[in-house]
Amino acid sequence: MKYIFIVLLAALFFSFSDKKQSGRQVSSAKRKPNFLFAIADDQSYPHASAYQSSVYKTPVFDSISSKGLLFLNAFAAAPQCSPCRAAILTGRNIWQLEEAGTHSSLFPSKFPVFTQSLEQDGYFVGFTGKPWSPGNFKASGWKQNPVGREYNERKLNRVPATGISNNDYALNFEDFLKEKPADKPFFFWFGSFEPHRDYEQGSGAASGLRKSDLRVPSFLPDNDIVQNDLLDYALEINWFDKQLGEIIRVLRASGELENTYVVITADNGMPFPSAKANLQEYGIHVPLALAGPGIVKPGRKIVDLISLIDLAPTFLDLAGVDHFPGITGESMMDLLVNDRKNNNKSNRQFVLTGRERHTHARPDNLGYPARAIRTKEFLYIHNYEPGRWPVGDPALDNQPDVAKSKDLKPIVYGYEDVDDSPTKTMLIQQADQFRFWTNLSLAKRDEDELYAIEKDPECLNNLAKDLSYKKNLLEMKLLLQSNLAKQGDPRELGNGNIFESYPRFGLMRPFPGFRERGTYNKAYGNK
Numbered sequence: 059m060k061y062i063f064i065v066l067l068a069a070l071f072f073s074f075s076d077k078k079q080s081g082r083q084v085s086s087a088k089r090k091p092n093f094l095f096a097i098a099d100d101q102s103y104p105h106a107s108a109y110q111s112s113v114y115k116t117p118v119f120d121s122i123s124s125k126g127l128l129f130l131n132a133f134a135a136a137p138q139c140s141p142c143r144a145a146i147l148t149g150r151n152i153w154q155l156e157e158a159g160t161h162s163s164l165f166p167s168k169f170p171v172f173t174q175s176l177e178q179d180g181y182f183v184g185f186t187g188k189p190w191s192p193g194n195f196k197a198s199g200w201k202q203n204p205v206g207r208e209y210n211e212r213k214l215n216r217v218p219a220t221g222i223s224n225n226d227y228a229l230n231f232e233d234f235l236k237e238k239p240a241d242k243p244f245f246f247w248f249g250s251f252e253p254h255r256d257y258e259q260g261s262g263a264a265s266g267l268r269k270s271d272l273r274v275p276s277f278l279p280d281n282d283i284v285q286n287d288l289l290d291y292a293l294e295i296n297w298f299d300k301q302l303g304e305i306i307r308v309l310r311a312s313g314e315l316e317n318t319y320v321v322i323t324a325d326n327g328m329p330f331p332s333a334k335a336n337l338q339e340y341g342i343h344v345p346l347a348l349a350g351p352g353i354v355k356p357g358r359k360i361v362d363l364i365s366l367i368d369l370a371p372t373f374l375d376l377a378g379v380d381h382f383p384g385i386t387g388e389s390m391m392d393l394l395v396n397d398r399k400n401n402n403k404s405n406r407q408f409v410l411t412g413r414e415r416h417t418h419a420r421p422d423n424l425g426y427p428a429r430a431i432r433t434k435e436f437l438y439i440h441n442y443e444p445g446r447w448p449v450g451d452p453a454l455d456n457q458p459d460v461a462k463s464k465d466l467k468p469i470v471y472g473y474e475d476v477d478d479s480p481t482k483t484m485l486i487q488q489a490d491q492f493r494f495w496t497n498l499s500l501a502k503r504d505e506d507e508l509y510a511i512e513k514d515p516e517c518l519n520n521l522a523k524d525l526s527y528k529k530n531l532l533e534m535k536l537l538l539q540s541n542l543a544k545q546g547d548p549r550e551l552g553n554g555n556i557f558e559s560y561p562r563f564g565l566m567r568p569f570p571g572f573r574e575r576g577t578y579n580k581a582y583g584n585k
């Protein structure tokens with residue numbers, strides 16, 4: 059879609075003109091804007107107090123959303139960290155990224171990233187915390203992480219709980235600003251390690267967080283084990299927000315805050331069963347807030363369906379930098395400079411998302427390929443290999459006798475695509491007692507899944523076999539297939555097995571078959 063933006067308000071810092079061929083938005087301001095991009099590691103929507111979730115105490119997120127825009131329907135390109143981060147950087151969907159579309163693999167250097175474009179335009183670019191990761195960027199020809207220069211030297215003496223990183227994000231940002239030439243604008247990526255597991259059990263309650271403020275998602279049992287696990291998760295979200303506040307304090311002291319766009323989001327959903335590594339709502343629906351100079355009528359809540367691949371073209375437009383070829387995402391400039399005069403009808407009808415292999419969770423290092431399309435009314439998921447266990451095979455009855463190796467974890471606990479946690483352990487060990495939730499999160503799934511998302515936001519009731527939704531199912535399926543084919547998804551074009559060939563650089567497990575770390579599986583694809 060093409061947009062023409064005419065901004066006549068004198069209060070705006072920038073005016074934008076449309077160039078149809080490149081999508082470039084040219085700034086008439088004397089100074090280029092800065093960017094502070096904050097990304098949590100494993101945080102689901104609606105887990106911020108701006109979304110009326112009181113146990114998640116996020117005053118900084120709330121402040122940014124009140125001074126800018128609060129997005130109610132933002133979605134990760136994948137429910138996994140490194141594929142989603144690659145998608146953010148390139149503005150492409152994961153099926154357009156070859157190895158970078160699967161977890162803990164390579165990031166082919168042939169794919170341009172917006173951080174490079176900004177740097178080439180004179181921006182000073184760097185990061186603290188977690189950048190594009192996990193995976194091996196050096197083996198792909200990158201001289202540094204695709205995000206930019208690393209600033210991770212400074213450490214904290216104390217943190218509130220084990221499992222929380224001792225990275226002094228704010229001091230590392232201060233070091234970045236000290237190295238930045240005075241005449242250069244900047245893009246800084248704050249990649250929090252929180253709220254990724256592991257958590258110190260009981261740390262949330264010990265910090266004063268209360269179970270009475272919790273709302274346990276319906277796909278999990280509402281009991282003490284889950285409640286305490288969620289409080290520990292909440293503590294780490296609150297820590298992320300606090301560290302962002304410290305970074306903004308440094309930014310304000312530098313005198314650059316008023317000329318900086320602050321964007322806050324997460325790479326995928328919460329590290330619980332039925333969430334992270336799944337295409338259900340709590341795996342892909344993430345928080346998003348954006349504030350900065352020139353936003354029309356700040357404080358608006360945006361209902362439009364947004365994909366995180368839309369960030370790359372948006373950053374480039376705000377900086378007045380040409381779009382590089384291959385961007386699939388759609389710039390959000392229209393939302394920043396147009397309040398639609400009380401007409402909240404969105405032109406963004408759907409978002410696409412998908413997943414391939416997460417961890418080494420099956421024999422031969424195979425993944426669980428799936429794609430999804432989300433509209434306002436429905437979430438449709440297509441599982442290409444429904445015969446496989448969706449979050450990894452159960453524990454092996456007879457574990458192979460594997461010698462100690464830096465490349466192999468000695469034990470398969472089962473369902474390895476779900477992060478280890480008290481909640482997961484409970485669902486496995488007490489499966490008879492929690493049969494509904496265990497089956498929902500761990501059991502094999504049908505080829506097609508359809509959820510009436512407005513009525514069933516926690517994806518409890520698959521309507522794919524309900525005859526009254528047959529027309530909806532067909533419409534969603536055809537819309538997904540046509541868009542995947544248009545974007546060249548190998549899964550739709552008959553070469554989907556190429557994803558099974560891609561190497562994994564994380565630790566491997568003693569499943570039968572192929573398990574060589576960092577090596578292409580020659581039985582699949584053409585590598």
